[in-house]
Amino acid sequence: MRRYEGLIIIDPRLEEEKIKKRIDEIKNMIEEKGKIEKFEEWGKKKLAYPINKSDDGYYVLFEFQGEGSLVEELKKHLIIGTDYMRFMFIRR
DSSP: OEEEEEEEEEEETTTTHHHHHHHHHHHHHHHHHHHEEEEEEEEEEEEEEEEEEEEEEEEEEEEEEEEHHHHHHHHHHHOOTTTTEEEEEEEE
């Protein structure tokens, strides 16, 4: 298994409950095929530039172990989801 770090920015205009639901979806996807080493909710922070007419984003950081197929599955899920503003995964 390889180690990865992922940063996801969720639309902060969502209700708190919906943000938590989106985070849980990602956690469950990782735990099904990998292992979460570290999870941090940075919360609402100002963006460097507006995205989708929003100046803020809800930041979530994951460090996890998994195969490349897991990262591809996460990317597909995040691209389809309209509640995610940006995301990035790097291999550590």
